[in-house]
Amino acid sequence: MNTPTHLILAAALFAKPMQRKVTTAALIGGFIPDFSLYFMFFWHRFVLNTSTNEIFRDLYYSDYWQKVFAIDNSFVVWGVLLGFALWLKNNWMIALTGAAFIHLLCDFPLHVDDARAHFWPFTMWKFESPVSYWDPNHHGDIFSVIEILLVCVLLGVLWRRFPTPFPRAVLMSAALLTIAPFVVFNLIMGFGS
Numbered sequence: 001m002n003t004p005t006h007l008i009l010a011a012a013l014f015a016k017p018m019q020r021k022v023t024t025a026a027l028i029g030g031f032i033p034d035f036s037l038y039f040m041f042f043w044h045r046f047v048l049n050t051s052t053n054e055i056f057r058d059l060y061y062s063d064y065w066q067k068v069f070a071i072d073n074s075f076v077v078w079g080v081l082l083g084f085a086l087w088l089k090n091n092w093m094i095a096l097t098g099a100a101f102i103h104l105l106c107d108f109p110l111h112v113d114d115a116r117a118h119f120w121p122f123t124m125w126k127f128e129s130p131v132s133y134w135d136p137n138h139h140g141d142i143f144s145v146i147e148i149l150l151v152c153v154l155l156g157v158l159w160r161r162f163p164t165p166f167p168r169a170v171l172m173s174a175a176l177l178t179i180a181p182f183v184v185f186n187l188i189m190g191f192g193s
Contacts, residue, residue: 001106001133003038004178005151006030009106010099012154017162025092029099033078033107036068060114070120075104077120112138144182151178 010030015023044050085093115126132138
């Protein structure tokens with residue numbers, strides 16, 4: 001799934017009005033499994049001046065990048081951390097680790113050749129799903145519609161949960177970040193034609 005969708009899902013599952021620490025932890029947890037990708041992309045693209053094509057053609061699949069992804073996308077790591085948080089009965093830790101774990105559960109069946117090694121440190125094996133969240137050659141065109149519908153439902157849930165102006169402004173921003181690229185892409189590509 002796209003990163004903004006992970007954040008919206010994390011908020012829908014864990015965010016609570018008047019519990020800023022828990023809500024913030026949920027959003028951070030929803031983002032952490034993708035953090036290394038964003039960090040390494042921005043470092044290579046804007047500091048080292050590496051082309052985007054080279055980043056996603058070569059570096060993304062390099063052993064180094066894949067080892068980093070294996071750590072922050074490990075069911076083992078996040079499962080142990082979530083278990084510890086549950087044992088402590090610490091709400092913000094449960095929100096952070098739970099959101100990260102659910103991020104992985106959502107990504108696991110939606111990556112084809114760009115899959116991550118979700119069972120590190122036991123193995124670097126990757127499940128290459130027949131379904132991609134983005135690649136139309138692997139049903140990404142269908143899944144993107146499902147993802148947008150999911151986002152709309154989750155935003156509705158959050159809209160009802162957070163009735164004050166600031167959270168609603170954040171929700172509108174999240175909606176734009178998630179839905180606008182889909183709409184623009186399909187207008188340009190002639191969705192349905």
